């Protein structure tokens with residue numbers, strides 16, 4: 587029903603993912619004309635037809651003035667999270683921000699002061715650390731524990747120790763977790779929430795990958811866990827429906843005082859007419875597109891799993907439960923991470939991300955985004971085989 591196998595050109599779209607100077611400045615690797623970019627976390631699939639149609643219709647209105655968030659807009663979000671995740675959200679709890687990273691930065695500034703401690707769980711999405719440092723807050727690492735099978739778990743003892751420090755004010759949770767791809771079980775979330783409640787630490791729960799999960803996986807939002815913790819849940823139509831450039835994030839904050847504090851910090855934030863139209867069409871009319879995307883991701887991951895086991899056995903790869911990001915362990919090759927990234931860029935012509943960008947505990951790993959037509963995954967793995975095959 588949906589064409590997720592045709593390669594869609596990004597030419598003349600100013601997409602960061604294919605921008606050679608962006609690739610050079612962020613990753614410091616060469617990008618050739620035939621390089622395949624599998625780094626930035628957006629998908630190479632064409633947008634859902636209902637979203638395209640809604641945007642075309644909106645363009646045809648010919649006026650793009652200041653835009654209100656309508657009842658339709660709120661209902662589309664509330665219905666989606668109720669239907670898909672059994673989350674009961676009151677419309678007054680939704681706080682719009684133009685992007686999740688921006689929302690996080692605003693929360694850091696609204697709820698903490700310079701020098702305050704913010705916990706993250708490396709290896710983790712690197713803009714978290716960047717926001718903490720750029721706002722002059724203090725990064726507190728609660729490193730994930732990795733076992734011999736590359737399965738990660740949370741170090742609760744260390745977490746509680748760090749929450750006990752009165753300087754610690756916010757914990758940034760990532761569930762599903764980028765880059766390791768694990769979905770934290772509700773019991774883990776409950777334990778974290780309880781520790782945060784006990785030590786008065788706010789949880790910023792980034793759940794924006796929650797719709798892109800494997801057929802066998804289940805996801806429970808922190809919102810559905812019984813707790814007295816001060817909670818902010820980040821939801822984003824942009825990740826699920828591949829419209830990141832439209833910059834739409836809705837925070838769910840049930841605590842009115844916290845909402846007021848955040849709103850007082852940011853002031854009024856307007857939504858763009860395109861963001862509004864896309865959100866409504868996505869949540870109301872594009873559920874089947876997400877199901878199709880998840881099927882395509884499952885197929886790509888199955889292919890990759892078999893390929894690596896059969897042809898690249900020195901790599902270790904655990905299929906992610908959530909996200910479309912794969913976390914591949916190259917440590918058996920014992921190559922320093924940036925050298926490895928450059929080798930892959932120069933010899934395989936693949937643009938990937940170094941594990942160390944996500945923290946020192948990412949040493950030996952490479953992150954590869956497989957949200958693309960299967961032919962691209964096949965080509966990318968063939969290229970890796972040419973460089974790393976025995």
Ligand SMILES: Cc1ncc(COP(=O)(O)O)c(C=O)c1O
Pocket residue numbers: 627684685686687688711760764792794795822824830834835
């Ligand atoms: C966990 C996580 N949070 C936030 C973001 C960025 O979201 P936004 O584009 O809404 O800032 C990403 C993008 O990859 C992500 O993986």
